[in-house]
Amino acid sequence: MPAVPTMSDNNETKLRNATIAVLVDNEPGILARVVGLFSGRGYNIESLTVAPVDEERAISRITIVTSGTEMVIEQIKAQLDRLVPVRKVCDLSIEGPHLARELMLIKVVCTGEQRAEALRLADAFRARVIDATTASFVFEMTGNGDKLEAFTALMRPLGLAEVVRTGVIGIARGTYSLKA
Amino acid sequence: MPVSPNGGAKSESQNTMSATALQTATSAAQTMSGAEIVLRALKEQGVEVIFGYPGGAVLPLYDALFQQNAIRHILVRHEQAAVHAAEGYARSTGRVGCVLVTSGPGATNAVTGLLDALMDSIPLVCLTGQVPTHLIGNDAFQEADTTGITRPVTKHNYLVKDINKLAGVVHEAFYVARSGRPGPVVIDLPKDVLIGQGPYSEAPTAPHRSYRPQREPNAELVAAAVKLLKGAKRPIVYAGGGVVNAGPEASALLGEFVRETGFPCTNTLMGLGTYPASDPQFLGMLGMHGTYEANLAMHGCDVMLNIGARFDDRVTGRLNAFAPTAKKIHADIDQSSINKNVPVDIALVGDAGLTLKALLAAWRASEQPQHKGALAEWWQQIEAWRGKDCLRYRQEGSIIKPQHAIRRLYEITQETRRDTFITTEVGQHQMWAAQYFGFEKPNRWMTSGGLGTMGYGLPAAMGVQIAHPDALVIDIAGEASILMNIQEMATLAQYRLPVKVFILNNEYMGMVRQWQELLHGGRYSESYSAALPDFVKLAESFHARGLRVTRPEELDDGIREMLAHPGPVIMDCAVAKDENCFPMIPSGAAHNEMILGPDQEGGVKGVTDEGKVLV
Numbered sequence: 001m002p003a004v005p006t007m008s009d010n011n012e013t014k015l016r017n018a019t020i021a022v023l024v025d026n027e028p029g030i031l032a033r034v035v036g037l038f039s040g041r042g043y044n045i046e047s048l049t050v051a052p053v054d055e056e057r058a059i060s061r062i063t064i065v066t067s068g069t070e071m072v073i074e075q076i077k078a079q080l081d082r083l084v085p086v087r088k089v090c091d092l093s094i095e096g097p098h099l100a101r102e103l104m105l106i107k108v109v110c111t112g113e114q115r116a117e118a119l120r121l122a123d124a125f126r127a128r129v130i131d132a133t134t135a136s137f138v139f140e141m142t143g144n145g146d147k148l149e150a151f152t153a154l155m156r157p158l159g160l161a162e163v164v165r166t167g168v169i170g171i172a173r174g175t176y177s178l179k180a
Numbered sequence: 181m182p183v184s185p186n187g188g189a190k191s192e193s194q195n196t197m198s199a200t201a202l203q204t205a206t207s208a209a210q211t212m213s214g215a216e217i218v219l220r221a222l223k224e225q226g227v228e229v230i231f232g233y234p235g236g237a238v239l240p241l242y243d244a245l246f247q248q249n250a251i252r253h254i255l256v257r258h259e260q261a262a263v264h265a266a267e268g269y270a271r272s273t274g275r276v277g278c279v280l281v282t283s284g285p286g287a288t289n290a291v292t293g294l295l296d297a298l299m300d301s302i303p304l305v306c307l308t309g310q311v312p313t314h315l316i317g318n319d320a321f322q323e324a325d326t327t328g329i330t331r332p333v334t335k336h337n338y339l340v341k342d343i344n345k346l347a348g349v350v351h352e353a354f355y356v357a358r359s360g361r362p363g364p365v366v367i368d369l370p371k372d373v374l375i376g377q378g379p380y381s382e383a384p385t386a387p388h389r390s391y392r393p394q395r396e397p398n399a400e401l402v403a404a405a406v407k408l409l410k411g412a413k414r415p416i417v418y419a420g421g422g423v424v425n426a427g428p429e430a431s432a433l434l435g436e437f438v439r440e441t442g443f444p445c446t447n448t449l450m451g452l453g454t455y456p457a458s459d460p461q462f463l464g465m466l467g468m469h470g471t472y473e474a475n476l477a478m479h480g481c482d483v484m485l486n487i488g489a490r491f492d493d494r495v496t497g498r499l500n501a502f503a504p505t506a507k508k509i510h511a512d513i514d515q516s517s518i519n520k521n522v523p524v525d526i527a528l529v530g531d532a533g534l535t536l537k538a539l540l541a542a543w544r545a546s547e548q549p550q551h552k553g554a555l556a557e558w559w560q561q562i563e564a565w566r567g568k569d570c571l572r573y574r575q576e577g578s579i580i581k582p583q584h585a586i587r588r589l590y591e592i593t594q595e596t597r598r599d600t601f602i603t604t605e606v607g608q609h610q611m612w613a614a615q616y617f618g619f620e621k622p623n624r625w626m627t628s629g630g631l632g633t634m635g636y637g638l639p640a641a642m643g644v645q646i647a648h649p650d651a652l653v654i655d656i657a658g659e660a661s662i663l664m665n666i667q668e669m670a671t672l673a674q675y676r677l678p679v680k681v682f683i684l685n686n687e688y689m690g691m692v693r694q695w696q697e698l699l700h701g702g703r704y705s706e707s708y709s710a711a712l713p714d715f716v717k718l719a720e721s722f723h724a725r726g727l728r729v730t731r732p733e734e735l736d737d738g739i740r741e742m743l744a745h746p747g748p749v750i751m752d753c754a755v756a757k758d759e760n761c762f763p764m765i766p767s768g769a770a771h772n773e774m775i776l777g778p779d780q781e782g783g784v785k786g787v788t789d790e791g792k793v794l795v
Contacts, residue, residue, distance in 0.1 A: 029331070036331055071519055078515040082516055083336075
């Protein structure tokens with residue numbers, strides 16, 4: 001990767017997805033700062049997750065999934081990087097292979113044969129039953145977005161009642177670690 | 181995995197000061213009130229002047245100010261003016277300006293000034309009062325969500341809820357305001373924190389934990405840039421406000437670099453003064469109301485070196501037609517300014533002065549440029565464009581041309597040989613000032629570039645005069661803009677600030693009128709300045725001298741009288757009502773589609789529908 005990205009290779013109109021990991025000081029207003037940056041400058045947020053990852057040093061990790069042209073994504077990273085409480089910005093989607101996972105809880109309300117079918121599919125998708133009544137299941141499932149969407153689609157005719165997803169979290173493969 | 185492109189400004193290898201280390205450093209000191217902590221930290225940061233307006237939430241700070249002499253407080257008449265005054269102070273000195281306002285309306289009135297400073301990269305620290313912490317969120321009297329409201333208009337902001345962190349926050353605020361791309365920082369101070377007792381700590385010497393902007397440019401990229409410049413046939417240097425922010429030595433280096441290379445140089449509105457206006461290698465300002473030669477040279481160049489400018493839309497015109505044949509080098513301290521509007525070939529992230537120094541060294545160390553003959557041809561072309569004399573105007577008849585008024589103001593101030601600082605409001609007069617007043621040195625030109633804030637000039641001039649008590653400070657104004665912060669005449673009177681307000685009075689919001697003429701069929705909707713005050717009487721009522729000039733033959737004497745008067749003056753100069761500001765790149769047009777005035781060939785072309793959408 002070049003030290004500074006140059007933009008001469010005209011990819012001004014091609015959109016791409018980016019999964020950006022951001023290490024920030026866990027202080028009041030930091031999420032508003034990040035979200036305000038995206039809304040104020042008209043960038044997309046497809047998903048955003050945040051949680052503290054280092055209690056002692058008060059550091060949180062934000063994972064943002066966004067899309068835009070190469071120029072816009074470079075802008076997003078540069079804009080994030082210049083926020084004072086931001087310690088590190090990493091574009092997981094271009095800086096090497098990475099893993100992305102999402103957690104979903106999904107409630108299906110059904111009886112009879114549909115119930116058995118829901119359980120069979122859950123088994124095939126490695127979803128866990130974490131709550132059950134005689135008329136419902138709550139499944140817990142992790143995976144990438146495609147897998148979660150496929151499972152949701154299968155549950156729709158079987159009595160899909162409610163879905164909640166965390167949004168994507170990501171981490172690089174291999175020995176590389178993101179440190180603040 | 182590679183580090184971030186800005187060369188590891190956030191790399192993990194550097195030592196960071198932990199929060200605990202910060203606290204142990206503080207605990208040794210004795211305790212004092214929050215207000216005293218703030219003032220002591222300001223003093224340690226070198227603050228000598230603070231512009232402000234009191235109110236309930238900041239009474240403890242005003243009480244502490246009363247009991248000391250190190251910091252001088254200047255009482256403005258509106259909080260917006262306090263911020264603009266601090267901008268004028270900061271821009272003319274290179275120091276961080278300081279503002280103090282109360283909670284609620286005090287803070288919201290400051291918002292315009294804060295955004296103005298953000299867009300023009302002016303270092304400020306603004307202290308805002310806040311209701312006591314236990315009332316925050318209760319819709320208390322004069323409560324506003326100040327950090328929420330000011331988040332998008334500041335570089336950074338703080339709400340201090342813990343007095344133990346107060347001193348550290350003030351020090352950090354000054355560091356953030358002046359480092360990297362400078363900007364305004366707000367510190368919101370609840371009243372109980374100002375009253376409570378806490379420890380003082382000195383400014384930390386360790387690097388900041390996360391905000392460490394890169395100052396030195398990457399050496400390999402500097403070499404690549406110089407290689408590109410050496411191979412240029414039609415080069416141009418385009419320098420902006422970043423060179424002002426990098427200090428006077430950066431402007432000196434710019435001059436050295438331009439003279440050594442023999443390249444033509446143009447300035448943005450914010451960059452005026454970084455290269456001497458009288459130098460033959462200077463092409464004047466570029467952009468929407470820039471000179472013919474500067475804009476055509478930008479359009480036709482093959483290598484462009486941008487130092488400390490941000491490819492603003494006033495400069496570029498239509499983006500897809502901007503310098504279409506040029507390889508572009510962009511030096512900027514702000515990584516996020518690079519490839520934002522215009523994709524560039526080489527990005528040099530760093531301080532403008534250090535970058536110029538590196539470029540100059542690399543230029544001297546490498547071989548002779550390849551195309552000396554080509555550069556001479558390029559200059560011939562530029563001279564031909566210059567021959568158009570795009571700023572020519574004819575002063576004839578009994579009405580003063582606004583261009584002539586500025587030109588004579590410039591020439592007569594030159595005769596006085598006094599150090600002269602110019603501020604402006606926003607509109608036609610601002611552009612004429614930029615075109616017809618020559619600036620030889622940086623920090624002498626204060627104008628609202630990015631935000632375009634009418635009402636900026638008078639309070640900014642106040643701030644400049646406070647910083648430079650013996651200098652000649654002139655606010656070049658329009659009759660509409662000046663009324664937006666006219667209350668500051670009282671501040672001039674109180675502190676005996678001999679600011680000269682030079683009003684080009686055409687009885688119109690001139691730039692609005694001009695656009696209505698060119699774009700909206702001459703329907704002058706609400707742009708006439710009806711019911712104007714008598715500016716002479718207005719000046720007198722504010723204990724200043726008032727002058728009025730209406731005829732060309734009175735102009736010089738009027739200017740001389742204004743300059744000779746030892747106190748503040750308003751000079752109301754009646755000028756041609758229908759004069760337009762030319763040259764002009766109409767919105768949505770390219771540099772080579774600029775329109776010239778009636779005194780040059782070529783008429784006013786129509787504006788496209790796409791252009792009408794643009795501001």
